[in-house]
Amino acid sequence: MSELDFLLRSWVTFFGCETPSENAEFFVFGVPYDLTSSFRAGSSQGPEAVRKFSANIEANSYRKFFDAAKAAVYDGGDIVVDIDIQVMLKRVAQLVAYVGRLNKIPVMLGGEHTFTYAAVKTLADKISSLIVFDAHFDLRDEYLGSKFSHACYLRRLVEEFPTLPVAVVGVRGYDLAEILFAEQNKVKYVKASELHDFSRVLRILSDVIDGGRPYVSVDIDVFDPAYAPGVGNPEPEGADPSTVFDLLHFVGRRRPVMFDVMEVNPMFDSGVTAALAAKVVMELIASYPER
Template sequence: MTEPRGPVDSSRIPRFAGPATFARLPRLDEVARADVAVVGVPFDAGVSYRPGARFGPAAVREASRLLRPYHPGLDVSPFATQQVADAGDIAVNPFDIGEAIETIQDAADRLQADGTRLVTIGGDHTIALPLLRAAARRHGPVAVLHFDAHLDTWDTYFGAEHTHGTPFRRAVEEGVVDTSALSHVGTRGPLYGKEDLTEDQKLGFGIVTSADVYRRGADEVADQLRGRIGDRPLYISIDIDCLDPAHAPGTGTPEAGGLTSRELLEILRGLAGCHLVGADVVEVAPAYDHAEITSVAASHVAYDLIGLLALRPGLPARGA
């Protein structure tokens, strides 16, 4: 078996030199195959407030230059135990949301055809729907752990069915998610009305607010989530605005009172051993960032997701 090809050696080539692939990993076309592919989706035509997440993948890659090969929090070397590669960006139509969704789904299907698992960097949260469709095509309806300040289960915006505020309602309607294992984490802030919570509950979501995390702590929350997820195929979707604006100012719809980056990372580490089949990190809008605070946080979140994937190697897809 060929040893995985890891990041560029920073003791020989400075971190600030060379192409900005994620964590300075090889490109997908430089390896025979990848167990995990990091792919960007520079798309933000589905936003309802501040645009700019189309520049998220490039910013997160640039901020990931400082990541190192060993993860002490998970006690794993995620680039040594599996082949991780940067698959570049999925080029999507910035003027047609429907076409963009189809393009993302087709690309995700192709990338996953040989069992590769995806960690996707957005882009706005609209991209979660085609990624969930692709995951369900391989694994059946998936459990979803959704970190976000917002529910993202609204019906429409200005009559549009596909926006960054609607992907999880559409996913439930399409049957691509397991409604017995759906959770929001980090929600907070004003809503349009109490019925938003009622409708969300009807769709099957449980809610852990940012205040719940503050009061109960990351370990207790992670235990609760593990109990809800069980051993189901799991998809994790992380809107960086789940973090407080102090930790992630560079995002399109910031809300006060969010998670700290430490809380988010500790909850993720508490999910070690779960059957993770794919994940995304979205809504990084670098134009509103300061000193790469948001991009650095997002790069570490993606690194933790890759670490979780390393702890449980890919399993055969449904029907494989």
């Protein structure tokens, strides 16, 4: 991987896995960057915290048997941080393209949600749809003077890829302009208060995915702060883990081209959010059908 001189391996790997890169199905990497965070910075520490807790939780799922010790997971480490977000977006795009050429599934740990933009843009011709689990729409035209931030990335994607089907699940923090933009641009959404109607949520996801392979993005603040207090922008009345995990297994059976878990901020709790994020990754990996 000499072409990826901006990638630095960590002393701790996800699940403690030591699968050689050539034998891996999943390629994990972190983006420890949070310079556009608007409220509580600290998600730059997220990737390392998620790795740490992944090695210290029971890596199994009662939804489907999963043995993390035998999982074909390679941890490539973290992208070396440059203060310029455009440089970071380029590095994410370059790494995602590289992993795709190896015919492996990229798994991104964040870090702020902005970098989902670079990953989706890189894979736009390979994904059928974008499924986002998030407390927020992230559809603002700009935020704090920037058009590239955690609050704007999805708007940029919808503008650049107007035919890409998009669904946002668990949303509960938004303004009127974002709702109008979503409806005008056919962005499907499920409010957190509507998650109890599980069959309806599954119908929406099925319609958006439409038999293809989606990109799945999980902002950890989709969960209620009771479960995930360690986030940059907490919103009450969020989702519970069981509901989200069931939905992730539903979309995971479609073999997502890539997935990410973003916005983990270990600066604001004792580790429960990082543990939950590690479980999200584990559940998604477990959900993939065997080849």
